Amino acid sequence: MxxxxxxxxxxxxxxxxxxxxxxxxxxxxxxxxxxNHHLFQPLLYQVSTAALSPAxxxxxxxxxxxxxxxxxxxxxxxxxxxxxxRKVFTEAQEIPYDYLILACGAKHSYFGKNEWExxxxxxxxxxxxxxxxxxxxxxxxxxxxxxxxxxxxQHQTFVVIGGGPTGVEMAGAxxxxxxxxxxxxxxxxxxxxxxxxxxxxxxxxxxxxxxxxSERATRDLESLGxxxxxxxxxxxxTDQGVFIGAEFLxxxxxxxxxxxxxxxxxxxxxxxxxxxxxxxVEEDLSLKDHPEVFVxxxxxxxxxxxxxxxxxxxxVASQQGKYVAGAIARRLEGKAAKPYVYLDKGAMATIGRNxxxxxxxxxxxxxxxxxxAWLVVHxxxxxxxxxxxxxxxxxxxxxxxxxxxxxxxxxxxxxxxTTSVPKNP
Amino acid sequence: MxxxxxxxxxxxxxxxxxxxxxxxxxxxxxxxxxxNHHLFQPLLYQVSTAALSPAxxxxxxxxxxxxxxxxxxxxxxxxxxxxxxRKVFTEAQEIPYDYLILACGAKHSYFGKNEWExxxxxxxxxxxxxxxxxxxxxxxxxxxxxxxxxxxxQHQTFVVIGGGPTGVEMAGAxxxxxxxxxxxxxxxxxxxxxxxxxxxxxxxxxxxxxxxxSERATRDLESLGxxxxxxxxxxxxTDQGVFIGAEFLxxxxxxxxxxxxxxxxxxxxxxxxxxxxxxxVEEDLSLKDHPEVFVxxxxxxxxxxxxxxxxxxxxVASQQGKYVAGAIARRLEGKAAKPYVYLDKGAMATIGRNxxxxxxxxxxxxxxxxxxAWLVVHxxxxxxxxxxxxxxxxxxxxxxxxxxxxxxxxxxxxxxxTTSVPKNP
Numbered sequence: 001m002x003x004x005x006x007x008x009x010x011x012x013x014x015x016x017x018x019x020x021x022x023x024x025x026x027x028x029x030x031x032x033x034x035x036n037h038h039l040f041q042p043l044l045y046q047v048s049t050a051a052l053s054p055a056x057x058x059x060x061x062x063x064x065x066x067x068x069x070x071x072x073x074x075x076x077x078x079x080x081x082x083x084x085x086r087k088v089f090t091e092a093q094e095i096p097y098d099y100l101i102l103a104c105g106a107k108h109s110y111f112g113k114n115e116w117e118x119x120x121x122x123x124x125x126x127x128x129x130x131x132x133x134x135x136x137x138x139x140x141x142x143x144x145x146x147x148x149x150x151x152x153x154q155h156q157t158f159v160v161i162g163g164g165p166t167g168v169e170m171a172g173a174x175x176x177x178x179x180x181x182x183x184x185x186x187x188x189x190x191x192x193x194x195x196x197x198x199x200x201x202x203x204x205x206x207x208x209x210x211x212x213x214s215e216r217a218t219r220d221l222e223s224l225g226x227x228x229x230x231x232x233x234x235x236x237x238t239d240q241g242v243f244i245g246a247e248f249l250x251x252x253x254x255x256x257x258x259x260x261x262x263x264x265x266x267x268x269x270x271x272x273x274x275x276x277x278x279x280x281v282e283e284d285l286s287l288k289d290h291p292e293v294f295v296x297x298x299x300x301x302x303x304x305x306x307x308x309x310x311x312x313x314x315x316v317a318s319q320q321g322k323y324v325a326g327a328i329a330r331r332l333e334g335k336a337a338k339p340y341v342y343l344d345k346g347a348m349a350t351i352g353r354n355x356x357x358x359x360x361x362x363x364x365x366x367x368x369x370x371x372x373a374w375l376v377v378h379x380x381x382x383x384x385x386x387x388x389x390x391x392x393x394x395x396x397x398x399x400x401x402x403x404x405x406x407x408x409x410x411x412x413x414x415x416x417x418t419t420s421v422p423k424n425p
Numbered sequence: 426m427x428x429x430x431x432x433x434x435x436x437x438x439x440x441x442x443x444x445x446x447x448x449x450x451x452x453x454x455x456x457x458x459x460x461n462h463h464l465f466q467p468l469l470y471q472v473s474t475a476a477l478s479p480a481x482x483x484x485x486x487x488x489x490x491x492x493x494x495x496x497x498x499x500x501x502x503x504x505x506x507x508x509x510x511r512k513v514f515t516e517a518q519e520i521p522y523d524y525l526i527l528a529c530g531a532k533h534s535y536f537g538k539n540e541w542e543x544x545x546x547x548x549x550x551x552x553x554x555x556x557x558x559x560x561x562x563x564x565x566x567x568x569x570x571x572x573x574x575x576x577x578x579q580h581q582t583f584v585v586i587g588g589g590p591t592g593v594e595m596a597g598a599x600x601x602x603x604x605x606x607x608x609x610x611x612x613x614x615x616x617x618x619x620x621x622x623x624x625x626x627x628x629x630x631x632x633x634x635x636x637x638x639s640e641r642a643t644r645d646l647e648s649l650g651x652x653x654x655x656x657x658x659x660x661x662x663t664d665q666g667v668f669i670g671a672e673f674l675x676x677x678x679x680x681x682x683x684x685x686x687x688x689x690x691x692x693x694x695x696x697x698x699x700x701x702x703x704x705x706v707e708e709d710l711s712l713k714d715h716p717e718v719f720v721x722x723x724x725x726x727x728x729x730x731x732x733x734x735x736x737x738x739x740x741v742a743s744q745q746g747k748y749v750a751g752a753i754a755r756r757l758e759g760k761a762a763k764p765y766v767y768l769d770k771g772a773m774a775t776i777g778r779n780x781x782x783x784x785x786x787x788x789x790x791x792x793x794x795x796x797x798a799w800l801v802v803h804x805x806x807x808x809x810x811x812x813x814x815x816x817x818x819x820x821x822x823x824x825x826x827x828x829x830x831x832x833x834x835x836x837x838x839x840x841x842x843t844t845s846v847p848k849n850p
Contacts, residue, residue: 035834036562036563036566036832036833036834037832037833037834053478053479053480053481053831054478054831054833054835055478055831056478058833060610060832060833062607062610062611063610063832066609066610067609072612072613073610074569074570075563075566075567075569075570075834076570092570093570117840118840121839121840125839126835127835127836127837127838127839130835131839137461138500141461141500142500144499144500145500145501145517145518182487184491184492185485185487185488185498186487187497188497389818390815390818390819393814393815393818394815406478406479406480407461407462407485407488408461408462408479408480408483408485408551409460409461409462409500410479410551411552412552412837412839413552413837414546414550414552414553414555414556414837415542415543415546415553
């Protein structure tokens with residue numbers, strides 16, 4: 001009698017677990033996700049700045065797993081897990097499990113100020129990325145036709161809140177697009193007068209890197225024209241801009257890259273959470289009272305060798321997905337799993353053309369070397385040959401021509417005749 | 426003193442006019458469009474069936490015209506034209522003109538039943554194409570997890586209303602995607618049981634082609650599993666399906682490809698319109714009482730050599746755009762323009778893999794020959810090397826693997842925290 005493994009979430013963690021389990025004949029796998037696609041999140045900022053198209057960095061989950069004979073994919077939102085009866089409940093179905101892998105990921109946290117979201121979208125989904133793209137490109141169009149100089153300046157001001165890798169990448173990309181890509185296209189604005197302001201509450205950006213690298217990144221950003229404001233706390237976000245204490249910055253476009261919160265599901269699990277809301281897991285990533293349930297990736301609080309929780313990075317989730325698949329296989333063979341150990345492959349962040357930083361243990365890289373390393377790593381990990389090829393081609397094209405291929409302003413509304421509530425089939 | 430030519434709409438007509446005028450030093454050109462991109466509409470159905478990404482068939486208007494020194498591009502919706510004072514009014518600006526070219530195109534007509542739009546989107550914009558893509562892919566997902574056989578059948582039923590080229594291409598593409606692309610990906614549905622029903626009110630589909638070609642197209646569609654229902658009038662569309670008189674067809678996905686109506690602007694111009702709402706133009710495509718105003722493309726009623734109005738096709742609009750640019754140039758040189766004559770390069774429609782029809786005067790093509798001709802013509806006309814290359818690559822890939830690259834279900838809602846009305850910057 002084969003065992004049923006249910007995996008919630010097809011991010012890096014869930015997908016790697018499913019792939020590793022796909023060859024076991026004694027296991028049936030069901031992957032549940034509320035979206036139909038796996039998203040290569042590290043490149044999402046490139047969609048929001050019009051360098052790549054959504055389909056370049058997303059693959060249908062079914063397509064990825066179609067060769068796995070023992071695997072089913074279901075579209076659904078998990079609303080509840082019942083540990084006692086070993087069942088997962090979606091809006092449409094209940095799914096019994098023998099083993100459960102929770103890999104739901106994270107979303108942005110507004111630190112209790114959810115109403116800021118409307119004015120400052122985060123960058124976790126393709127929908128958010130195209131919304132940010134729409135706002136950035138629309139701001140330039142509005143600046144072009146604006147005669148009031150103060151409003152023009154507001155349209156040309158872009159605020160990025162949060163100085164982690166995502167914020168740095170966003171700020172650098174917006175600065176580049178305004179200096180190069182759009183420079184020739186507008187007649188009534190000087191795109192180089194665009195202000196890009198990166199706001200960080202801590203004393204330095206990229207706090208997870210060495211301070212020498214974060215200094216270099218700051219200089220690189222400044223050379224692109226980005227203003228880096230550290231030790232600055234945003235106290236209010238409105239449709240007109242942001243307040244930093246008493247200071248007010250008028251900006252049409254604000255991007256939120258500041259905080260991360262795990263899936264809402266965690267609050268209903270009835271298990272111990274860390275102050276950030278992540279599930280505290282055992283050494284084998286299972287739950288203390290439910291060894292058949294594993295939590296991985298951004299959803300879990302797993303201590304690293306230095307005693308601090310592992311960061312919410314793709315390599316962590318991928319490794320944990322593979323580890324948990326192996327742990328389940330071992331248990332089926334009656335063996336205990338060894339504790340999970342994170343193999344740190346380092347971290348990197350890109351700032352712009354020929355500009356990046358990378359840190360692997362004691363090795364530090366900057367400039368074009370780090371940028372090339374970043375390129376190779378990201379191309380390599382982009383799942384599926386086709387996407388890899390297309391992305392490489394688009395990057396090569398952008399690099400040579402300074403053009404960005406996906407400069408589309410798309411509306412949320414598709415109807416031209418009626419305005420009633422749309423059907424959601 | 427240079428003359429100011431204002432062009433409303435950057436479709437095939439407006440863009441060709443702008444390009445041809447771009448080298449005149451005695452002319453200033455302003456192109457106004459409510460969108461920031463030019464759309465290659467003939468391939469829009471491929472976006473709606475997940476073969477291509479929106480950015481593959483759209484280019485920023487600014488990018489296309491950035492080398493034109495005498496040309497300005499403005500994002501704006503034209504709300505009124507005042508012929509007496511020679512001014513165009515958008516929501517944000519008033520723009521004076523010496524010559525005006527109206528090239529606003531057309532949208533779908535629901536023949537007075539605009540409330541049907543919510544249940545049966547048309548296919549004129551990228552937003553509509555991604556909405557149809559979302560509905561098609563979601564229907565398969567819902568069928569996969571549905572245990573009720575009647576509902577499953579409803580999710581697997583796709584109705585296309587209108588047997589013109591767009592309807593034929595949509596029906597063929599949906600049939601192909603269900604037979605090939607999705608066949609391996611679902612475990613609980615038999616994608617080949619998908620019903621695709623093409624409904625046409627007239628006695629045959631593709632009425633603008635010879636009847637032998639429309640018969641061949643019908644057979645080709647049927648070989649793909651499409652049911653072609655001619656002489657069938659849709660009398661009601663609901664969220665559950667369509668009524669054809671007393672008959673009811675339960676379908677989760679309905680696509681509207683039946684009627685076309687010119688831009689709303691026409692009704693406010695105060696000039697003679699044909700019964701279809703198109704502006705009746707003179708031999709040189711100008712207005713009778715306002716020779717400085719030209720109307721071209723889908724917005725105009727221009728008689729062809731057979732006395733019937735020219736069809737709403739890209740070649741007609743392109744030729745008229747170039748003609749009008751030449752006519753304005755001649756007038757500035759004090760010469761009269763010769764009457765406009767349409768050079769008929771024929772018409773074609775694709776049905777699926779290796780299946781198409783084409784008709785150029787007395788020459789008729791079918792099967793793989795017509796399909797290759799269709800491929801060459803469409804690649805050739807796709808503006809911009811980069812898009813051409815990317816599209817060719819994706820097509821080659823799809824052809825060899827039967828995979829479609831852009832199978833993304835994207836929601837209209839990007840926010841995950843708040844649900845108030847979004848800001849529209």
